[in-house]
Amino acid sequence: MPHSLRLFSAWRAIAVAAAFAFALAGCGLFPEVKDETAAWSADRLYSTAHDAMMQGNYTRSIKLFEQLEARFPYGRYAQQAILESAFANWRAGETAAAVAQADRFIRTYPNHPNVDYAYYLKGLVHFREDQGIMGYVYELDLAERDPKEMRASYAAFKELSTRFPDSQYYQDSVMRMRYLVNAMGTYEVNVANYYYRRGAFVASANRAQGALVNYPETPANERALDILRNSYRNLNLAQLSDDTDKILAKTFPESRYVTGESERPWWNFWSRDRGYGVQATGQLADRPWWKFWD
Numbered sequence: 001m002p003h004s005l006r007l008f009s010a011w012r013a014i015a016v017a018a019a020f021a022f023a024l025a026g027c028g029l030f031p032e033v034k035d036e037t038a039a040w041s042a043d044r045l046y047s048t049a050h051d052a053m054m055q056g057n058y059t060r061s062i063k064l065f066e067q068l069e070a071r072f073p074y075g076r077y078a079q080q081a082i083l084e085s086a087f088a089n090w091r092a093g094e095t096a097a098a099v100a101q102a103d104r105f106i107r108t109y110p111n112h113p114n115v116d117y118a119y120y121l122k123g124l125v126h127f128r129e130d131q132g133i134m135g136y137v138y139e140l141d142l143a144e145r146d147p148k149e150m151r152a153s154y155a156a157f158k159e160l161s162t163r164f165p166d167s168q169y170y171q172d173s174v175m176r177m178r179y180l181v182n183a184m185g186t187y188e189v190n191v192a193n194y195y196y197r198r199g200a201f202v203a204s205a206n207r208a209q210g211a212l213v214n215y216p217e218t219p220a221n222e223r224a225l226d227i228l229r230n231s232y233r234n235l236n237l238a239q240l241s242d243d244t245d246k247i248l249a250k251t252f253p254e255s256r257y258v259t260g261e262s263e264r265p266w267w268n269f270w271s272r273d274r275g276y277g278v279q280a281t282g283q284l285a286d287r288p289w290w291k292f293w294d
Contacts, residue, residue, distance in 0.1 A: 037064070042072040046081065053084060058092035061085075079109060083118060090125050098125045116160055120169040123156035127176060147184050154180045185215030185224075192227045205231035222248070226257035 037045060049064035065085040069078050086101035102122040106115055126149045157173040157180075164170065192207035208228040212221055225248040232241035249258050 037067060042068060042075065042077045045071070046077045049081070050084060053088045053091075056091075058088040061088045062092065062094075079105070079112065082108075083114060083121075086118070086121055090121065095125050098122075116164040116167040116169055119156050119160035119164075120167075120173060123153045123160065123173065123176065126150075126153035126156060127180075147187050150180050150184050150187075154184075181215055182218050182220065185211050185218040185220035188215065189220045189224045189227065192224065192231075196227050196231060199234075201231040201234045204228075205235070222252045222255050222257065225251070226255075 037048075040048075045064055045068040049061045049068060052058075052064065053061035062085055065081040065088065068081045069085075072078055082101055082105045086098045086105065089095075089101060090098035099122055102118045102125070105112070105118045106122075109115060154177055157177045160167060161170055161173050161177065167173075188207055188211035192204045192211065194204075195201075195207060196204035205228055208224040208231065211224040212228070215221075225244055229241050229244040229248060232238075232244060248255065252258060
């Protein structure tokens with residue numbers, strides 16, 4: 001028999017064997033994988049899922065919570081499964097799923113006694129969403145990153161504090177809101193300083209002014225006034241620059257931007273000075289000798 005015919009016969013035999021195997025599977029001759037939870041009650045499903053979550057086995061707990069919702073879609077176990085699934089997803093790093101579950105709970109059970117927790121958890125997810133895995137090892141500064149998640153976190157905490165002033169999560173939410181406002185204000189000032197150091201004085205003035213208007217009474221206002229004053233000066237807007245200078249001196253009389261003193265100790269020459277680009281004279285400071293990449 002020619003080689004090609006032998007090869008064709010071999011492939012045909014394999015095909016026939018595969019078809020026979022599928023036929024046997026359809027007839028139930030192969031044992032099916034049994035679901036150990038098939039006969040479990042709602043109470044047992046919830047207890048097992050909850051225990052897995054408490055032990056840090058978030059993948060298993062999420063799967064069990066999904067099964068609980070699918071089999072017992074009504075009642076307190078299903079409601080609790082949504083909330084705890086949101087938490088488990090958050091801890092597993094599935095932030096989008098965590099937010100979706102929290103939103104679903106808020107939408108489905110707006111008058112539930114624990115709906116305040118759904119808002120709180122949603123705020124927590126956005127609070128650290130873009131911090132990444134290193135955020136749990138090293139506390140990264142929120143003010144250095146895109147404020148989109150900060151705004152979403154603030155909105156969730158704001159909703160909670162407004163609607164549920166007696167909630168056990170109220171005080172922590174208010175504290176986080178204050179931090180977020182300061183961080184968002186600092187972010188705006190960082191952007192303003194970025195534009196200033198590159199000579200884009202119109203843009204730096206606009207961003208500094210925006211920080212003052214949108215985030216008043218925050219620590220970032222001090223630096224925002226300095227950038228705004230010096231931006232006006234570089235734009236030859238002497239009157240606006242002088243007016244801003246007076247506001248800065250009156251509001252922050254001890255500021256280094258008023259006294260001209262540096263806050264950095266003489267020996268600390270290696271740390272980053274966030275304000276090195278602006279001097280009290282309104283001129284761009286010389287770039288530090290080590291800052292050769294920017």
